[in-house]
């Protein structure tokens with residue numbers, strides 16, 4: 342294949358990111374990878390404020406793209422295409438990045454590839470040398486999504502199960518907010534749990550033992566809120582114990598659901614072999630360890646991207662763009678920003694013969 346050099350742009354939530362990636366016969370090579378986080382701007386509000394995020398993308402994106410091009414040692418003329426996240430995400434931020442991508446594509450006469458952010462996460466384990474080969478069972482656990490997907494090839498995705506209510510990252514963030522731990526919440530819950538007693542609180546494990554591989558976290562979240570109400574003013578030990586008990590419940594749920602997802606994956610594809618976790622929550626060490634142990638027990642290789650490619654980044658967007666361009670797909674400059682965009686639809690867009698699977702409550 343002809344090597345493809347792609348600029349990737351990511352602005353769907355609270356990271357302003359740009360990266361340059363070259364895809365050749367040997368695989369992907371990340372030539373530059375810049376992420377400008379916005380945590381400090383959102384911290385006073387204990388969560389991402391869409392308007393602040395969009396403004397911060399406007400202010401930061403030009404500099405981030407310039408730095409990515411400079412680090413890669415390339416000019417726009419050296420690119421084969423420009424890939425930008427076109428959704429799903431916070432619409433203001435998505436529009437900023439997608440418009441920037443369109444402008445660069447138009448000005449330098451390059452193809453635009455409008456990338457589904459979830460496809461970026463789904464392919465992110467392939468960024469590392471020797472990374473995941475198809476097919477694999479993907480657990481996508483991020484701030485907005487929690488689902489199992491059979492990733493059979495680029496653009497061939499079958500959703501096996503989804504959350505019925507909250508995403509797992511959202512549940513971590515809500516607990517952090519409840520305990521006033523700070524922002525972003527997930528890593529702080531993990532850190533606080535290290536000093537806690539995971540058996541102190543008997544928290545529910547929704548859907549445990551049920552068929553299928555859907556998730557539900559609303560009951561767990563409510564149970565945590567009730568404990569906080571019951572305890573009154575919290576000591577540091579209370580917080581640590583609650584975080585440890587929450588994380589233990591989450592691990593039990595993830596293990597149970599993953600066992601079922603493996604059965605479903607084996608049953609349909611007979612392709613037992615690779616389990617992959619991606620998205621911000623995949624950086625949680627307790628979850629990574631349990632998936633690794635489960636993989637060893639069930640004869641699955643377990644892979645997760647390095648931590649910087651679990652959370653939002655543009656290297657994964659550039660890779661998704663390069664893979665699509667390699668297959669001959671690019672998008673019109675009229676492509677709209679999409680606040681919602683399930684990955685099954687993405688598969689249907691790339692492979693029209695593919696029939697989308699069952700839709701969960703959340704995209």
Ligand SMILES: Nc1ncnc2c1ncn2[C@@H]1O[C@H](COP(=O)(O)OP(=O)(O)OP(=O)(O)O)[C@@H](O)[C@H]1O
Nearest residue numbers: 483484485486510527528620621622624625652653
């Ligand atoms: N160590 C950790 N333990 C648990 N959760 C974590 C950890 N690190 C990050 N997270 C969670 O990951 C989420 C951020 O991940 P990511 O950037 O992939 O999500 P997003 O882009 O906001 O959502 P989506 O990709 O679904 O649009 C947050 O909810 C954050 O709390």
Ligand SMILES: [Mg+2]
Nearest residue numbers: 483484652653
């Ligand atoms: Mg994300």
